[in-house]
Amino acid sequence: MPRFFIDEDALRGDEIVITGGDAVHIGRSLRMKTGDEITFCRMGIEYKTVIEKMTSDEVYCKITEQSPSSSEPRLRLSLYQALPKQDKAELIIQKCTELGAAEIVFFLSRRCVSRPDEKSAQKKLIRWQKIAEEAAKQSGRGEIPVIRGILSFDEAVNSFADKDISLFCYENGGQRLSEADISSANTCGVMIGAEGGFDRDEEEKACAAGATPIWLGKRILRCETCPIAVTAIIMNIAGEM
């Protein structure tokens, strides 16, 4: 059954009204017609619907059932990623969306090489959100992860530390990920460095804010491998893989 993500304004009582590109896609590309079933998703809720009425640019669907999306992880994982070079952010967003991250927040740490200006950062954010949406559709998520940024390190630490558990990946040592008490958490923040990792001062700030330092073992992971591996492992520990 086709699945679409919808905005708040598409929800009208017991009806969902689709306009614009999605309406054209439903009518012309998918050739759907009155009586056909479509699933819509918004913020982790799945709406099963039946098409009631179609015009050339609007589709009216009656909600027959609504329930929390079964594909959304119970654990809300917020990935705090120091901005990497080149287009590695895009790979991270795509893969961590598939793996179930609820939110991906980019920030600048001392050793970040890529430091886009405000205008360029805004353009990147729009592109990144689009990548998250595509990956969410492809992987059958019930929610599109929110992509935020680009925060300063201090802003990132402050918002990261209010989670049930906050993990700070640090190449100079810490607990093993398998020892972290993730299974009872509802929200989890993970902070991961860019190419050069974090410095001692940043580690101290994160730990002072309540984060647990985590060490990922003896092999040196590329900066884009680390968030993908960590998201997969945390989702597995949380019983979501």
Added chain:
Amino acid sequence: MPRFFIDEDALRGDEIVITGGDAVHIGRSLRMKTGDEITFCRMGIEYKTVIEKMTSDEVYCKITEQSPSSSEPRLRLSLYQALPKQDKAELIIQKCTELGAAEIVFFLSRRCVSRPDEKSAQKKLIRWQKIAEEAAKQSGRGEIPVIRGILSFDEAVNSFADKDISLFCYENGGQRLSEADISSANTCGVMIGAEGGFDRDEEEKACAAGATPIWLGKRILRCETCPIAVTAIIMNIAGEM
């Protein structure tokens, strides 16, 4: 300290003799000289050495210590990957090498779209092995994973099933990865599909050969995401992350 992988013929008693490109690299690029220390790796063994003598194209190093590489996982993970489209194999090799796979074997399943001829497959293998070598160097591995292929499905199942534990990733259901008894295994084979997954017949063959079907949860992972996530999770369960 610089690290190099060596072939068998570089090992001569209590000496390691480097020739060719690596010798030039040691002398000219790294500007190393007699008395400097170099670490060499071969098949999971690390050789600590001191440079004894250098000519323009040879470097003689005395072995001062040899020990199993501390960065090599105890668990030998063999990844059996159905050949994906485009250059996804390269991403899989790079990431799974960083994460600690011992061996990556490509094979053709019924739904593989990419089916290179013998000549093209041989060219790919050379390129793939080079990618594994680069990733092994970068991540500080003590061993370069062996890249094999391209096997038929039956050949792959036969060699895959002789491991202590063999896991067959199947989107239509199976055990969760967290339930698989990986921690006591010394060797583990994991079989993962290409874009279209496996068909029922392939699942039956793999299970008849002793594999356990594994289900990776409700989110649909892209074919290149799956081996990266599975390698990370298995290494974590094995205490290697």
